[in-house]
Amino acid sequence: MSQKLLDVENLTMKFGGLVAIDNLSFSADKDKITSIIGPNGAGKTTVFNCLTGFYKATAGSMFLNKENERLNLKKFSDFKVAQKAGVARTFQNIRLFPQMSVLENLLVAQHNKLMDASGFTILGLFNSPSFVKKEKEAIEISKYWLDIIGLTHRADDDAGDLPYGDQRKLEIVRAMCINPHLLCLDEPAAGLNAKESAELNKLLLFIKNEKKTGILLIEHDMSVVMEISDHVVVLNYGKKIFQGSSKETKNSPEVIEAYLGTEE
Amino acid sequence: MEKKFFQTSIKDSLFTGLIALALFGPIVGLRTVAKNEVLEVHPKWFIVLIIVIVCAVGRFLTNLYIYNRDQKTGIQSSIGKSISNFLDTKGYQIALTAIIFSVIFPFLPFTDRYLMDIAIMMLTYIMLGWGLNIVIGLAGLLDLGYVAFYAVGAYSYALFAIHFGWSFWICLPIAGIFAAMFGVLLGFPVLRLRGDYLAIVTLAFGEMIRILLLNWYQLTKGPDGLTGIPRPSFFGLPFKSFPDEGEQTFHTFFGIEYDPMQRIIFLYYLILVLALITNLFTIKIRRLPIGRAWEALREDEIACKSLGVNPRNTKLTAFAIGAMFGGFAGSFFATRQAFISPESFTFIESAIIVAIVVLGGMGSQTGVVLATVFLIGLIEVFRDFESYRMIAFGGAMVLIMIFRPRGILATRKPTITLEKSSSK
Secondary structure (H helix, E strand, O other): OOOEEEEEEEEEEEEEEEEEEEEEEEEEEEOOOOEEOOOOOHHHHHHHHOOOHHHHHHHHEEEEEEOOOEEEEHHHHHHHHHHOOOEEEEEOOOOOOOOEEEHHHHHOOOHHHHHHHHOOOOOHHHOHHHHHHHHHHHHHHHHHHHHHHHHHHHHOHHHHHOOOHHHHHHHHHHOOOOOOEEEEEEOOOOOOOOOOOOHHHHHHHHHHHHHHEEEEOOOOOOHHHHHHHHEEEEEEEEEEEEEHHHHHHHHHHHHHHHHHHHHO | HHHHHHHHHHHHHHHHHHHHHHHHHHHHHHHEEEEOEEEEEEEEEEHHHHHHHHHHHHHHHHHHHHOOOOOOOHHHHHHHHHHHHHHHHHHHHHHHHHHHHHHHHHOOOOOOHHHHHHHHHHHHHHHHHHHHHHHHHHHOOOOOOOOHHHHHHHHHHHHHHHOOOOOOOHHHHHHHHHHOOOOOHOOOOOOOOOOHHHHHHHHHHHHHHHEEEEEEEEHOOOOOEOOOOOOEEEEEEEOOOOOOOOOOHHHHHHHOOOOOHHHHHHHHHHHHHHHHHHHHHHHHHHOOHHHHHHHHHOOOOHHHHHHOOOHHHHHHHHHHHHHHHHHHHHHHHHHHOOOOOHHOOOHHHHHHHHHHHHOOOOOOHHHHHHHHHHHHHHHHHHOOOHHHHHHHHHEEEHHHHHHHOOOOOOOOOOOOOOHHHOOO
């Protein structure tokens, strides 16, 4: 049995008297796509914010299992979750660097690696060969990802000038450029048309199969969820009400009740 | 359509006239004169009338020719486009010409002492603008207290030079380091602040430094200022008309006549070199990871965090490096003036530097030069009409805001392009 990549146990998040997440436990596999679904306000994004260090969870534990170490995600504060633990995320409302070029966006994602190579800027100022080499590698990595999403020809344009669908894809590959173990996607299909969501599915499956990166997905678009998820966790009012395969989820009475209400 | 537009324009300009009347009526129109120990009011309605008419007609004309959206070839867009096109295509040549011009400038036939002084002043502002451009233009941190670092640089240079007698080239880096340390000192408490809030705190910081300098009498001599700051020497050769016994000076060493202009020319080249170093450094660092992180931080701090960029270190380096160049400029100022007092470091200086950066176009190096030449030049042209200088300054700002609302040069060039790097 393969070890779980992410173990979340009894996670609770309270804002004053409001319990946003209530005793939530779930796990995510390496090279699997785990979807978190639920009605609006169910606490899905809060789970992400806790995982990626934007919020400090009130109680519970979150562990990330790398090959031979077990990292407690609660110990990392905001940017360190990405830097040290390798948990990347995207945002519900796209957060690119709109006035920087597409290529620059991807290079910022490789900041820590490049910063070390530039000897905290001093070596970089003098164009040291090791830095130049590292920078070239970083550009190659960016180019690799741009080829995959088919945006190589727009590499030097401002990211803010891209069409909406391309911005979504760019944000995902930008997160991939930090070389994460776990990729958290917050509604990547929001606002995409049918063709674009199909492309998105392809991209996510590629990341899962070729890069062996675990994916945690929040999504409302059921065509995306049902087609690519290996595992679905359903939340309502901060509580987990169901988990299982996408097929089981579709037929679960609890889930239908949460989304549609009961017949009186 | 045309007629309706005309009507709204007239209405709008009449309204502008009304506002002008309300503003200038009491300020300009009612003048009090003390006569026979009684205060009398002498109304000056004629001048008010002229001002109101000028405002109304000016508004009408700008409505008609500049803000008119129906007019496809509005002056605003056409002038703006031609400027930015010209600078985009010929940017390199323009920069080269400007550098060559500034190198030969001291030896041009029309250059006199007065022009040299203005040129030195402009270069100081350009250097300060370039330094602040790192903080405001790249990292997007609106710093209204930049003059504090200028002051720290000037005072630390002056104190080290006076008390220890160290030479300019030793005191210069020390002043830079001191200013950078103050940059970090300011940076820490404001890490979480952005935009307006940051601006207020930095403004207060600038005032704090000035008040500290004013009141720490034992160290800074307070309002009396520091005098007798050593003049810079040309690699150990001082500029003096009457050398002491057995002392080599600049003119005896080179066997030429003494001329007070020699020192001015040396100072000119000194600030030119310092400014160009600032520029080269900024251009280079923009292309390094730290520079890109600064710009990314300006664009979206939360996205930066999600990518593992450390916002604290990134901001602090921006503050420190920006402050360091302010400190360099400050030590130049101290050595040039040979006298400094807190009066030279008031808020208006910060405001002018911020205006230069913002009007030049945030983050644009050439824009800083253009804005400095335009603003400082205008102030100087109006030197003879002293009380109108600030009107000229304000007018220049208004003109830039009308024609180039995002700064003279608002286009940003990517720091790296895929085409170039893959063809390498």
